[in-house]
Amino acid sequence: MGLDIRIPIGLMFTILGVLLTVYGVFSDKAIYQRSLGINVNLGWGVVMLAFGLVMLYLGRRGAKSA
């Protein structure tokens, strides 16, 4: 099928990753009482961003070789 699914997955995770990372940096630290004092938005946002970029890279590479 013409659309490589890795592109939309990569895009979505990149956008969500950036959103969570930025929110993690600027959010009030009091909200992390629930998550045992860990800023999970920042940490997990970075992981999601990295995953999104890898997916985008794989999708782009797949498109070139095809």
Place this chain on the structure above:
Amino acid sequence: MYHMQLGLVDYAIMVIYFLFVLGIGWALKRYMKTSSDFFMSGRSIPAWITGLAFISTNLGALEVIGMGASGAKYGIATCHFYWVGAIPAMIFLGIFMMPFYYGSRARSVPEYLKLRFDEKTRGFNAFSFAMMTIFASGISMYAMALLMRTLLAWDFSFSIIMSAIIVLIYTFLGGLTSAIYNEVLQFFLIVAGFVPLVFLGLKDAGGWAGLQARLQTVSQASGYAPDAWSRSWHYMTSPTANPMGVEWFGMVMGLGFVLSFGYWCTNFLVVQRAMAADSMSAARRTPLIGAFPKMFIPILVILPGMMAIALTHQSGISGFALPQKGGAFDYDMAIPLMLGHYLPPGLLGLGITALMASFMSGMAGNVTAFNTVWTYDIYQSYISPNRSDQHYLWMGRMATIFGIVVSMGAAYLASQFNNLMDFLQLIFAFVNAPLFATFLLGMFWRRATGHGAFLGLLTGTVAAALHHGLTVPAGSLALIKGGWLGSVLHTYPSEMAQNFWTATCAWTACFVVTILVSLITSKKKTDEELKGLVYSLTPKPKAEETCWYNRPATLAVIVLAMTLVLNVIFW
């Protein structure tokens, strides 16, 4: 009372997800040129995508919430639904059955029954399956609206209409491909949303060892041995020793053999994903690739349920308790409330979005299976044959709209008559239970005849109903739980044990009757017609993949070995 407040960032995540879902449907629209594109993705999808979709279509929200609930109620023994009740059947499908589904000219599971047996067997399966998918989709919609009302105070009708419109748009535009792509997207979203939850929950409990220690309180308070919640096999020797109330033989036969093979090997909902793969080898690898993530899904869905019950039993310290419903814990709230307990704004939005995504992909999966069976097996076969391909593509789109509208009706019906839904699910369970016997005999015994298959299915269904009508689970008087034939012949220690034995009973009846009737009726199909449909008459598939990790047999051995190891670790 346990409303969650979602902030701007949470809604932003939700909206981004919806935009991507609709965008995928929109982008796929121009590739939908023939009915084969729409219903079978033109058989062009790589194995890793169909593999993830294969397990993801089953990872609907009802499954997520139900497994979390069982994790709280029964502990780690719930993993049997994965390691015993799914993986072996997935391996069997990939290795032994897929060659016949994919290799035959069949476009759906009912159509396979027509090619192998006869019209009436297909008709029986097609009609019951079409009904079942519509109701399953409606129940998914209903459950989501109910949960959103409880958690976020959303209006019931708003949730129903919103989810119906989104699912309608993307399945209408992109057909099966759209459903499969969104299932893959949902799979990653579930992982992304639930990994932080499990991480925080385990950290809070002091790791797996800490959680085991906390679960001792739960086990003892319920009157079981201290480690009954954290050992999967050890207490399966007697139904009174484990919270599930089943013993290992009934569990392995009922769940591990009849129910699991019946679901994973014959349900078109999942088999359709494998049939969309781009080659025979990819189709066979689909369930095997799916099995790798499948064996670890318990970490994401069962573990949070176990954490929830552990926290509830120390609510003095944790400040967390499952709500009560009708004198018992409302276990279904375990997963949603754990999300609210550990995740801060931001990740909470991600978790709730993942849950909504799985509700919607559960609906979409049923709708795409419905429109295929309706168009190919009912409309093209009985109502309007010999029309142009474009006409059937148009009918598929109409069936999508029709299916969603009827599911909405079913969702409202469910909100009015709760028992009606239980009743329908029970009927479907009776119809499904014997199916695997029919397929097993059909694929591996060339003498099995159409009359044999049809009567076998009917007898199996009746046997299931009779067994259910003559037995009850302990401590239950409600008619829906069984015993509705007046006299009770046997009392099972739990509802689960009763379900497992109902299935076993149906399967055995179908198996025996199909053999007996086949022996006394004449074979209608010639060996030539059965080529590609029956094991002994089909040339063995050539080893087309040269590198080891693409060979189905190699993958199967690895999957099996890993599953065994998991069982031993959590024995």
